[in-house]
Amino acid sequence: MDSLRSKENLNQFESIFGKTNQLPRLFQAPARINIIGEHVDYLGGTVLPAAIDFFVQVLLRPNDSQNYRLHSVSYQETVELKKPFSPNSKSPWVDYIAGVIFEIEKKGHIVPGFDLLVDGNIPQGSGLSSSAAFEVATGYAIKETFEFPITREEIALIGQKAENNFVGTKCGIMDQFIIAVGKKDDCISLNTETLKYSYHHFDLGNYEFYLINSNVKHSLKDSAYNKRRSECESALVKIKAKYPNFTQLYDVKLSDSEIDQCHLTKEEIKRTKHVTSERERTKVVIESLESGNFRDVGSALFQTHWSLSKEFEVSCPEIDFIVDSLQSLGVTGARMIGGGFGGCVLVLDTKNHFSKIEEVLKKSYQQKFNVAIDFYKFQISDGVKEVLV
Numbered sequence: 001m002d003s004l005r006s007k008e009n010l011n012q013f014e015s016i017f018g019k020t021n022q023l024p025r026l027f028q029a030p031a032r033i034n035i036i037g038e039h040v041d042y043l044g045g046t047v048l049p050a051a052i053d054f055f056v057q058v059l060l061r062p063n064d065s066q067n068y069r070l071h072s073v074s075y076q077e078t079v080e081l082k083k084p085f086s087p088n089s090k091s092p093w094v095d096y097i098a099g100v101i102f103e104i105e106k107k108g109h110i111v112p113g114f115d116l117l118v119d120g121n122i123p124q125g126s127g128l129s130s131s132a133a134f135e136v137a138t139g140y141a142i143k144e145t146f147e148f149p150i151t152r153e154e155i156a157l158i159g160q161k162a163e164n165n166f167v168g169t170k171c172g173i174m175d176q177f178i179i180a181v182g183k184k185d186d187c188i189s190l191n192t193e194t195l196k197y198s199y200h201h202f203d204l205g206n207y208e209f210y211l212i213n214s215n216v217k218h219s220l221k222d223s224a225y226n227k228r229r230s231e232c233e234s235a236l237v238k239i240k241a242k243y244p245n246f247t248q249l250y251d252v253k254l255s256d257s258e259i260d261q262c263h264l265t266k267e268e269i270k271r272t273k274h275v276t277s278e279r280e281r282t283k284v285v286i287e288s289l290e291s292g293n294f295r296d297v298g299s300a301l302f303q304t305h306w307s308l309s310k311e312f313e314v315s316c317p318e319i320d321f322i323v324d325s326l327q328s329l330g331v332t333g334a335r336m337i338g339g340g341f342g343g344c345v346l347v348l349d350t351k352n353h354f355s356k357i358e359e360v361l362k363k364s365y366q367q368k369f370n371v372a373i374d375f376y377k378f379q380i381s382d383g384v385k386e387v388l389v
């Protein structure tokens, strides 16, 4: 993993946008994992994410104009953004910033012109939410620089709306939320219907979480993410026609024969199965983490994985191979995380096992898919904040 180059980026900022007597301020937003509660955050479900120590960093300085001058280190590209905004198909990374400015202005704050440089070390398309981190870093940097009275929770909602309305992915609120409110060493349980949340600190003892990146790149926008969401929504409409008391798919408690009477398609039945069974697994995981029963946490993670793969159909052969191999190798638990169709697997295991798993799996994965996989250890870290250059 590349480390962040704050000093070099400051020099680059000043050579692109010029030196003034005002230094740009540096803000950083983390990546995230999600322990359990996958594909339920747009259905009123409970999720259990944590912020981790991979980051997007933005340097931002007001420029006394109406326009926004933007530079991406990853794309080595400088773009001038002017109002009125329209989607930028040539440089899609600019849409995240345009979307955030647009949503802040919708709340009644005028965002003056600024210069911004963005860099980061969150692998893109890995299911670790590099785009949500970009939105939240940008929103937070604007709010702090121009002293807008916007809360962290509102920054999360602004980021989500930017993604829904400007970028085009109908994502839920989980990623932006944990990136905005995360705390070192804690995960949160977030009710995505009420947005009530609480911090949890779990002592993992002899266990650890780590990540395996399949290096299969996904694009949530091009993938079936939006389709899955609309299948869940249409399933709920049909269920409500017969059982009007349910307001969220996540809360549906019906037997198979009752579901049969709702005339769902085969796909809608499978999506409903995943969502409602995830509710039960989430309860088990929260209780088991609290009581230190990591075996039960692990088996719930495996169950969630196979439910995402078989019922929700958002995995892929490479990710299934990784989880299947981990299961045969006897790790405690593992599952795909995030939107799916590639990206990372979250692993829970006893601490002494890592090197052996890494050695075996790197070899077998390379042999089968002719692609390398990466293993990442991580720390649970703070949400978005200002840092010193």
Ligand code: GLA
Residues within 6 Å of the ligand: 037, 038, 039, 040, 041, 042, 129, 171, 172, 173, 174, 175, 338, 339, 340
């Ligand atoms: C992506 C979305 C989230 C969530 C997950 C799946 O990360 O951005 O809102 O839906 O997929 O749980």
